[in-house]
Amino acid sequence: MYYDRAISFILPSTEDSVRIAKDFRERLAESGAVITDSVIMSAVQVQIPEISKHDTGLIVPADDYNRWARETGAPEAHLDYGHVRLLSSRRNHLRLDDAGRTIHAKAGDADLIFLSDGTITAPLVIGMGDDALFALVCDNSRFAELTRALSAEHRKTWFSCELSDWMKAREAEQAARKAIPPEYPVTYASRMQDYLRTKAQVHMIMLIAMFVATLFFLAAGSMLYFRFFLEIQEDQAKYIALRRIGLSWKEIRGVVTREMAVMFFAPWTVAFVHQMFALRSYSTVTPMMPMEVWKYGVATAGIFFALQTVYFLMARKAYLTELAPAVK
Secondary structure, three states, X not given: XXXXXOEEEEEEOOOOHHHHHHHHHHHHHHOOOOEEXXXXXXXXXXXOOOOOOOOOEEEEEHHHHHHHHHHHOOOOOOOOOOEEEEEEOOOOOOOOOOOOOEEEEEEOXXXXXXXXXXXXXXXOOOOOHHHOOOEEEEOHHHHHHXXXXXXXXXXXXXXXXXXXXXXXXXXXXXXHHHHOOOOOOOEEEEHHHHHHHHHHHXXXXXXXXXXXXXXXXXXXXXXXXXXXXXXXXXXXXXXXXXXXXXXXXXXXXXXXXXXXXXXXXXXXXXXXXXXXXXXXXXXOOOOOOHHHHHHHHHHHHHHHHHHHHHHHHHHHHHHHHHHHHHXX
């Protein structure tokens, strides 16, 4: 699963956290990344056992969320005191749909109670790991009380942005990350990094597959070669008989070519069909790069087809050369 947002990170809420987030955004833009939208939100970190017994999530104020929602066209959240709405997305299936249900949350030793107003579908949070499995939008008054009542370890600053050219933004991201001091504790999620890790895995799998396929290719080619040349005396007798009943040398060459073509290319055809089904299945688990998977698959099949063709032509020529003196 990949992140809904190109970049998201969570910082401890300090005097410098907002400045760091803004500096990160400026460096990202200055380095050439095209930011389609971004948001910096105050947040508090809580745990909701109903959603996860181990992971935590964030509660953000309605004003911060609605500012982002108006800029992006997402649904706004208008909440009464003590009410919350869960941010969901098409790929995260967390639900708190029953309006009016009571939600029990914990922040350290503090027990918190909210009323659910249901779920908002907005691609703002997913896959942030243990620190932000989910996000809730809370009314401003209740959120202000939380920031005053909870200890500093639960107060956070959350940055999130989307990029239109995120696949090409690796260098811009690396430049922007310099805005975050090395000693600063940060929870960081990047679609680019996830994509590059997946791409590296695909490359490694394809490399291993090419190596294994090459071994099978050499083994199969050797078997075919020796199959024809070990039985050449029997084949000579067969083709001599065909010559006696009236077949020309040209027609015998055609028979030999068709027989060898079936032996050489039928396995490749079966393997290609099998590969297409396998790549279809594999591409479903790498949704960010289906074209990457198909590209490598077709390229590999093309390379082996070319090698098989060269091997076929060489074997055919050698076989006909051995066959000709007795049959021609």
